[in-house]
Amino acid sequence: MKPRSGYTLPVFATAAAIAALRHLHQQEENKKVWVNLIEAAQTVEIEIEQVAQIGVNQALAITRSDPGDNLDITRNTPVWAIVESTVRSENLQSLSARIKTENEWLEENILIRGGEGVGKLSNELGKSAIYQYARRLLQENLQSLLQNDEQITVTIILPEGRKLAQRTSNEAFGVVEGLSLLGTTGISQPLSASEQLEVYQQALIEKAQQFETLVFCVGENGLQLAQQMGINPAQLLKTANWLGPMLVTAALQKVKGIVLFGYHGKLIKLAGGIFHTHHYLADGRLEILTAHLAQLGLPTSNLQQVFNCPTTEAALSYLRKLDQENHTHWVKAVYESIAAKIDQRSQEYIRKQAEQSVCVGSVLFERDRSIIVKSEKGINLLEKLLG
Incomplete structure (x- = not known):
């Protein structure tokens, strides 16, 4: 129907x-x-x-x-x-x-x-x-x-x-x-329906015939920021919340490299293995952020503050304030950890679903479109895209 x-x-x-x-x-x-x-x-x-x-x-x-x-x-x-x-x-x-x-x-x-x-x-x-x-x-x-x-x-x-x-x-x-x-x-229009996914996948297939490296943008803000950075618009793809199926489609089309370009409050889900990012299906953003901070050694009282923040944006503001007051670097440390995990989980997902190896890097930005972090793989892929 x-x-x-x-x-x-x-x-x-x-x-x-x-x-x-x-x-x-x-x-x-x-x-x-x-x-x-x-x-x-x-x-x-x-x-x-x-x-x-x-x-x-x-x-x-x-x-x-x-x-x-x-x-x-x-x-x-x-x-x-x-x-x-x-x-x-x-x-x-x-x-x-x-x-x-x-x-x-x-x-x-x-x-x-x-x-x-x-x-x-x-x-x-x-x-x-x-x-x-x-x-x-x-x-x-x-x-x-x-x-x-x-x-x-x-x-x-x-x-x-x-x-x-x-x-x-x-x-x-x-x-x-x-x-x-x-x-x-x-x-x-029902953009969340499978018909829309087919439109995105068809655009991917066409671009994969021209380029070995593509940039996945979850939304319009990512598309605009990527273009402002000088990335060739022909290599940009909007994915909406369909990151999992789009990663697999890219792998099957023999794409060699993918940059995941998105708002940190959305892409963080991938670090927890959530590859359809619509909030109706799964969330866990603050849980993922808190878990990474715990692994890095953030004190329990601060972990509780982060966990109880209403949004990831509020949690980021809290961590920034904490860094400023205590001359620490929790924001840098945790987002580097999260970006690396996004890359790892994405590559594992592709290997499991498509039995292919693809280099995946990530770029996370915040509310004012300023970039919070580029993963190591993301930096390498961007150098090729902008070179």
Whole structure:
């Protein structure tokens, strides 16, 4: 059976905003609203769970995320939109004044705000992580519904956003305190399905015919950083969470060298023998980090602190602080240990699954895309790639 596609978070936020605005206009209510996705070029029905007036010229509507058959942490999470309507006699200067203090997004006569659970961009003075497609979707769907001289403020709330964000790498890439309204399309394709793996494998097979050494990037940040370093884009491959099958496919295609290029909070799983890195299937990141630190001799009280950190990024910050206060080198030591284990485990995995020998090196980077560690094999392979 073909995997079922769904919709991205911006679509549900827009649907809730449409329902809230229609309620303010006292229009006939329906359990569903139509949303023009713009990208793709189609209009879809989205179910509305609840809608109510909560103040003077203010209404709240709630819907729930449905990403289809993706392994997505936002599945069934509530998405709220509060819409406040005012007449344009206040003119757009009132919205402009508010945007200077609230630092949100102004789209013509629609002010878009991120409320509780919507992440903030740490590198843009706390501006809400509501990206261009989401803003365009809200603006184009709501603009045609506005009455004469009406201007509105739309506040998107993700009540479970802070909690869910702890299970993502958002903070590592500059989104804090919640989830982002991200995407370039309204359709949520099931990228975790086996069909997507086949697409990645086919791209690998084609590249393996041209190059003996390839660079595996788990996500977009790795791809961008690898290109910034000067690595030939033709030798880069996105793997998503399918590292195990991709390593085996590369070995069967007689690839001689592979550089694993990724965020430390993702690649660390390989050091524990976890070769499908989606959090739905396995985690163990803090356990792996703690085990390596124990082997290196970190005192028990510090090990407990690391183990109880909410994320690997928080654990890295703790270790950095520890190094600074005590003039130690735990970060360098533990990440060199982890990188070497990633290489070892990957090569063993390939030998076991494909009965082939491939040189695997690793490069781990952190939240600001600065590199934490390059394994010894990773350094050697990079010299060939950049030479």
